[in-house]
Amino acid sequence: MTRPLDRLRTASAERESAGLRRVLRPRTPDHDGLLDLASNDYLGLSRDERLVEAAVRATREWGTGSTGSRLVTGTTRLHADLEERLAAFTGADRALVFSSGYLANLGAVAALARGGLVVSDSGNHASIVDACRLSRSRVAVTPHGDVDAVAKVLAERSEEHAIVVTDAVFSVDGDLAPLRRLHAVAVRHGALLIVDEAHALGVVGDRGRGAVHEAGLSGDSHIVRTVTLSKSLGSQGGAVLGAPEVIETLVDTGRSFIFDTGLAPGCVGAALAALDILEESPDLPRQALSRARALAGMAREAGLETSEPAAAVVPVVLGPPQLALAAANLCAERGIRVGCFRPPSVPRGRSSLRLTARADLRSDDLAAVRGALTAVAELKVDT
Structure with a gap:
């Protein structure tokens, strides 16, 4: 029998030889x-004095941690303010803050897709891939940017409900998803469209409101957005943006929301300051x-x-x-x-x-x- 650590050492040496060690x-x-x-x-x-000072003020007022899950003690007035600001900034109905963008994707995809069909672009981020696996749904991976392939899978499905999930800006190639066409296909086939705006928020569109807003789709109830606060906003955390029914479903059933400690107040304060800067600049x-x-x-x-x-x-x-x-x-x-x-x-x-x-x-x-x-x-x- 192979010793467990021997197996790990062998695999590590193979990665080293292939140039794949991290x-x-x-x-x-x-x-x-x-x-x-x-x-x-x-x-x-991330080093802007306005964000640093906002993080310090929030930490002094609320402490270094949120002290609990969002449904117990981890929701402060700051969290509610950030959710209101994110929704207003992006043109969404509601927002729900998570402790990371990764967990926002896990929560949104797994909770909204469960028992249905998930159609996922082959270029999607690892957090979406993991979310698909956790959703306990059938997952169809379509070629990168191929809207016709998405339409075909949706048209031939046997599941009652379905979601289509895509990055807005893909994290490796930097290209933009065909959001208007994906939206049209999703609506035609009665599916939700989930768009990960991690690399779009703060860069794409008017004042960096994101790719969905730039495409003129921000008010559509068929679209759910996930965002991260750790890129353009220079802070930490994530959020899901969508219709009230979507947010209520995540509060009730989103495991990565329910069972995780709320985002630290300092990070919330910094993200609020970043939104101020985007509005002003x-x-x-x-x-x-x-x-x-x-x-x-x-x-x-x-x-x-x-x-x-x-x-x-x-x-x-x-x-x-x-x-x-x-x-x-x-x-x-x-x-x-x-x-x-x-x-x-x-x-x-x-x-x-x-x-x-x-x-x-x-x-x-x-x-x-x-x-x-x-x-x-x-x-x-x-x-």
Whole structure:
């Protein structure tokens, strides 16, 4: 019989050989002196003094933790304020705050789909994949962005109810889902459409109100949105946005809501401050998108494979995981921290660098990135 730890050591060695080992690298407050193009801090708000002060005020008033689940002691007046503000900002009927965007997806998909059919895009985030598994429903995975495939699955279903679930902006490729077409298909076949706006909120649309709002669908009761507070809003946590019936269902049956401790008050305060900033600074989302397009243009000029960004995510596809890892290390040597995506985060043969734009990137920052991407292109040729 194989000893359990021997099996784990063997698997770890195999991942090491394939370039798939992950390593935790604790950073310093200044990202070890590197230019940050790896985080999801798209608007540069996570260190903004207004958010820091709001978090401190909330912590002093309410304490360091929410003290319990949302249904017991974990709902403060701050939580209710944030839910009202999120709904108003995005044009939703209601909002429900979770302690992470991951848990918001688990709660929404599992509770709303149970016993029915889930139609999920093949490019969806891991939190959606896990939510589909937890839903105890039949799951049909359709090719990325293929609306006709979604319509076919819905038309042929035997289940009484169904949901369609998609990222708004896909976290690896940075492309935008065909939301209007998906919405039309969902309505035609009596299905709910769940849209994960994690990478869209704060970047896409007027004042960063998100892709659903930009598509003119924010008031439709057939759409449920999930958002995270940990990207553009520079805080922590997540939320589900939808009709009153949706929110009531999650309060009654959403396991990742009912059995989890409420979001810490400091995070709630910071998210409220971020919404204030977005209301007061409508150019911030456009600045983030402009920087993303500049990064993509530099990658293309260097001869690297990328796509036109719909939000702040800029993928640079390199192929083998070893090459992607070497390219990320090369960027770090040149003073730039970038993301490195390898299987299972991406399909085999599609290992990538992921550059994430920030609204506060300066011209000298962009010049440094241009040099690093040129070096990456040379590395690819030599490999």
